[in-house]
Amino acid sequence: MDWDQARIFLAVARTGQLLGAARRLGVNHATVARQLTALETDLGTKLVERLNAGCALTPAGEQFLVAAEAAESAFLRAAAALSGTSTAVSGTVRVGAPEGLGNSVLAPALAGLGEQHPDLVVQLVPLPRTFSLSRREADIAIVLDRPNRGRLVTRKLSDYTLGVYAAASHLERIGAIVSEEDLRTRLHVTQVEEFSYSSALDYAATLRRLMPRRFECGSVAGQLAAIRAGHGVGIIHDYVAARHQDLRRVLPHLHFRRSYWMTTHPDTHGTRRVQEVYACILQAVARDRETFIREAAG
Structure with missing residues (x-):
């Protein structure tokens, strides 16, 4: 199996669109369509139904998704183990966060981290929405409700x-x-x-x-x-x-009074780039800790 083709299939499955997958991977729409067709030809079965409103997985596509995600997890775990031996901090880390926290606290801190590491790209997405780590929408997600499902590494960030x-x-x-x-x-x-x-x-x-x-x-x-x-x-x-x-x-x-929870996926939690961003977020919140809680009598 060609891993590039499997990677494109995963992006299509997660975005539900050929164009969305192309944007996520930084390639053109034609490349996604061509590679997906090549994968289906190699496997001898149709994986994705191309619809006017997007894409839907066929039963074979659902079955292949499980295998592709397992292969992806193995690859990411191996990369995490190897990155732990490197002194360089490189690659891309996407952080999904609530808008208030992202704009007020995280943006200046993470921009500073990016300035320190020329080969590190931090993508901060401060939007009023949730982010799925399993669909690789983010590497680190800060959420308002403590997750109780899925394979996640979770810690309380702050009240x-x-x-x-x-x-x-x-x-x-x-x-x-x-x-x-x-x-x-x-x-x-x-x-x-x-x-x-x-x-x-x-x-x-x-x-x-x-x-x-x-x-x-x-x-x-x-x-x-x-x-x-x-x-x-x-x-x-x-x-x-x-x-x-x-x-x-x-x-x-x-x-x-509410709480923030920080979550990562176990497949990427141990990578050097994720750990650097993770630590930066913890430090940024710790520096502002006294402003996070104001008593009622204020």
Whole structure:
């Protein structure tokens, strides 16, 4: 079996698209189609149904997927063992993380790591979504809910708190917020519920019952910008708010505590490049530890 062909098959199976596989592998669409056809010819069976909306595995494709993933795991474990003997840090590591943590804490730290190691490419993907390590969507994923299924290496990264914040300009223009009743006429800056991807994001419901007027934004950065512009009130991570002197915490009895979990796949956890990025994330969070937790009485 040609490993390049198997690698392309895996990318198609995981993305569900020829074009998606081409983008992931950094090759053109025609190469993916040609190599996949060659693999099917070699095996004497159809592995993938090409559909208008994407690709679907045939029963033979499902069977071959198991064998291809087993071969991939063996290859990655061997690479991890060999990389442990090297002093060089090279290759690509993709980190999937929640937007607030990724933009505020991880981006500067991981860019610094990339500057130290010329042959290391760190891809930080701070998006409001989950990442599948088994489908190789990321090498390291930071999640809000502790995983309870799958072959994963999991550790608690940190607890963190969130509070209710308004800009100083908002409070000066409209007035102080000293009770929950003061929220009735304010604009609630919040997430778009349809895009909520974790039960840990349910804290917005607390303000929703108090504030009938809403501006909804699917981006944490967008919510932060709207609050800092003085247009409304919203829930912000305390470690994010600590970086902006124009924000004021209001109604400190309304506070929320959640956790971040860091996960890796056992096949790649031991590689030198993943270990370097893993350690960098731990150090970055440790440096900011005092800003991650703010007591309710704040």
